[in-house]
Every structure is written in C-alpha cells, then in structure tokens.
Amino acid sequence: MKVDGVFDKDKIALVPDHFVPNKDIKSAEHCKCVREFARRNEITNYFEVGEMGIEHALLPEKGLTVAGDVIIGADSHTCTYGALGAFSTGVGSTDMAAGMATGKAWFKVPSAIKFNIVGKPSKWVSGKDVILHIIGMIGVDGALYKSMEFVGEGIANLTMDDRFTIANMAIEAGGKNGIFPVDALAEEYIKEHSNRAYKIYQADEDAVYDEEYTIDLSTLRPTVSFPHLPENTHTIDEIHEMDDIVIDQVVIGSCTNGRLDDMRIAAQILKGRHIAKGMRCIVIPATQKIYMQAMEEGLLKTFIEAGAVVSTPTCGPCLGGYMGILAEGERCVSTTNRNFVGRMGHVNSEIYLASPAVAAASAITGKISCPCDLDE
C-alpha cells in the first residue's frame, strides 16, 4: 500500500501467536517480516516470544482493550473483547492493513439477538458449556452478521474468564460480535489491568432485537460439540447413553480456554490422578502471566505429574498449525473453538469441543467423560 506508515503506532498491537516459536522456515520468515515492520514503524505494542501470549488472552491482560473501544483484528476470534463491553470483530489482512494505514474501517450496523442469562451454573458447568449450548441451539449461522448481546442477572454468576470464552465463540454462530454489559466485575477487571479511560455503553431501553432467548444457567449441563461443526452439541447425559467415545488426545488451551480459571479447573480434576495409558494430554497456558501464575499455584506440577505436557503459549494445535497434529482416524477432546474437517490434522481425524473440566476428565478415563464420572 502506498502510505508512509501506520496511522498511530500506539493503537496497533502485533502478536505473533499462531506459529511461534517458529514452526518452520516459512513461519520464521513471516515472523521476521512482522518483527521488522514493528521495528520500522516503532510499534509500541509488539510482543516477541517470551512476552507474547495468545492474542485474545494477552491484550485484555495487558490492558490494551477496554470498554467502549472499537477494535478490529486480523483473526476471527477478535470478538473476544466483547466480554469487556467493547465492539470488536475479526477482519482479513487487507482490511487490517487499510485500518493500520488509515485508522478507518467501514462497517454495516448489524441487527442484534438478545440472550437473557438467568440462574446460576451448577458444578462443572462453565462459560464453554454456555456458548456451546447457544451454538447448538441457534446453529453455526444462527447469528450470521448479527451482534450477540448477552444480558441479564445471571451474568453476575459468570467469571470474567467465562465471559471471554462466551464472547470468543460468537463467531462460531456466525456473529459479527458478542457483547456483555459492563458490570462491577468487568470494571474491576479493566481497572486492575489498564489505566486507559473506558466508556460504558448500554443498550437502549427500546432497542429492537431480531430474536430473544432466555438461557437458564442452572439447567445447563456439560456440553460437547461433536465433529464436524460446533453446532453438533450433546450434553454429557446424552453421551452417557451412547457407546464409549474413545479418544487419543486432549488439548487444554487456546484463546477460548487457556486462561487461569481453565488451568485451575483442569488441575483440580487432574490432581492426584494420571491420564489414561496411551493418551496424550497437551496443556497450553495462553500467556506468560497465566503460565507463571499456574506455576506459582503448583498447577503445572499437577499437570506434569498427571502425565500431561505443558507448552509455552501458542495457538499451535487449535488450527492444526503444529504441536499436537492428529493422525488418520485419531480423536481429540479439545477446549478449542472449531471442529471442522481436518482442522487439527488429518482429514479423517475428529475433534470434540468441550470445557476444560470435561477435557481433563476425558484425559483420565480415555473416553469422553464428565468430572462427575470420576471416583472421589
């Protein structure tokens, strides 16, 4: 593009996370290109290996995304920051380049779907189960081009990490964005992580919605998406009625479920237990800070003692990039966000999307399981 440079070196963040530490020569060349661009344009927020994490966990943690922001990212899971009351959406690299050069982007204003969240989730039900339930209900194009607004008293019963997970997967229902109200917990999170000024927007009293749904958290059950679409959901009770689904690998991590809550839940289940013989379990804390906290809390020790491997932050296996690629016929229970054909490796491999709790329990039994299936 024939421009002199970026519109504002402080308003751009560059996070190599998909193929780093570099998986091969081509990836290394791409990362080198990004590094040199960042240096040349004096980009304030470039995160090198050692500082970097999975972008959508890293940017809120670094305080770069706050309520009221308009954010575009060259990754479809950019919708994650809606958990903080920001409008954020994924775009492609050309839109990104134009945005970085001009500070502008064009949008159509989307219509909206309202999800009224009520009740309190039962044990072992987390944000992942909420969003998988919703996608199962409305389908992978149920919110196509629309804004998914999560409101209601039940939100107070969701942690910030739950909300990040829910907003993160709005794209898996086709949503343009997913957005939460900014309550006391969200404000506390923003103030703890950022010194930037933020602005709280609320939906108008008379706002018009295409559709409205009520989600009672107390009725939700641990939920798993079967291959090869996130909408193919089954509750753990339905799975108990089926023949055992034997698995080869478990992945706990990603921009969807690589946060501290996720690490704690997985460790709680793996503590004092060992993964099934022949099973591979890969745990990936999403950022260096989460990695460090998990270390200080003894969670990493628990994972390693249980027979899991712990990796430096990377998107790696989620998109079949590297680290945990599946062979023909293999099955993985993964806390990631997509279970498309060939997503994690061979075209004839299978991905079952689940919460960290279900993933950890499945690693122990070697088949899709709930923590409630384990002996006390």
Added chain:
Amino acid sequence: MNAKGTVFKYGDNVDTDVIIPARYLNSSDPAELATHCMEDIDKDFVKKVHKGDIIVADKNFGCGSSREHAPIAIKAAGVSCVIAETFARIFYRNSINIGLPIIECPEAARGIEAGDEVEVDFDSGVITNITKGTSFKGQAFPEFMQRIIAAEGLVNYINNNQ
C-alpha cells in the same frame, strides 16, 4: 463486468479450513495456495477447475477463520465468481477486498447443479443458468464494491485513489 463458466457445487457451511487448510498458511503465494484449494472437501477440485469456473454453494459459505488465504486461493485457482445462499461475513469482506466477485442468491443456489454452465452479470446481478435456460436475480454490488473489485482489490483501490 461478467463471469462465465462451469459450476462446482457444494453444500452448507463450507469452512475456511477446507477451502485452504491451516497447514498451508505459512505461504502467502496465491499460486501455491491455489494448488491446495478445497483440498479437504474435494480432492479433485484443483485437477478439474478451469479459468472462469464458478463455485455455487448453500448456506454460510466461508465460515470460520478470517484467513484471507481462502478467497485468494479460490481466485488464484481461476474461479471467476462464488454464488451462495449466504456467506460468512469475514469471508464476504475478504473476497471483495481481494477482488473475488461473490454474490448471494438463495434461488440460484437451489436452481444450479454441478456441471451447469452459468453466466453472471455483476452490473445487474442477473445469474443465468445457460444449461437449464433459467435465470435468477441476485443482489447487484453497490457501486463502491464494484470499484474495489474492478481495481482487483482494496489495496489497489486505495493506491489508485490517493
């Protein structure tokens, strides 16, 4: 602006991982990406596709990742237009931005089969199934989108208008 070619037909929710698997995303060379286009859903696609051919699909074509490699691979494979009942939004934007014409038309998606000869007039939005002698009215592109497509993408468009 027109497109004319033989149709490759696909169903619902053709995702970006099957259009161009992530294992090839370490390249940004359109010609190389084209050699893997549709590999995980239709192994024969790259062997059979000819310049000008058209992809027709059902709902939510291009869902999933924001990878621009997806429309780039389709375009570099020689495809002149994608017609679908609906498109995922990031794929839609990316296609316009890299100069791949795409058009939403549920009736055409239902009324066109694999192997049909189809012509698309982008100015009017009219899609003609030459094989079956039928025609459909898709949505014509707004003028600014046509200018971006005619410039072969947003980068050229911005450069030309500086």
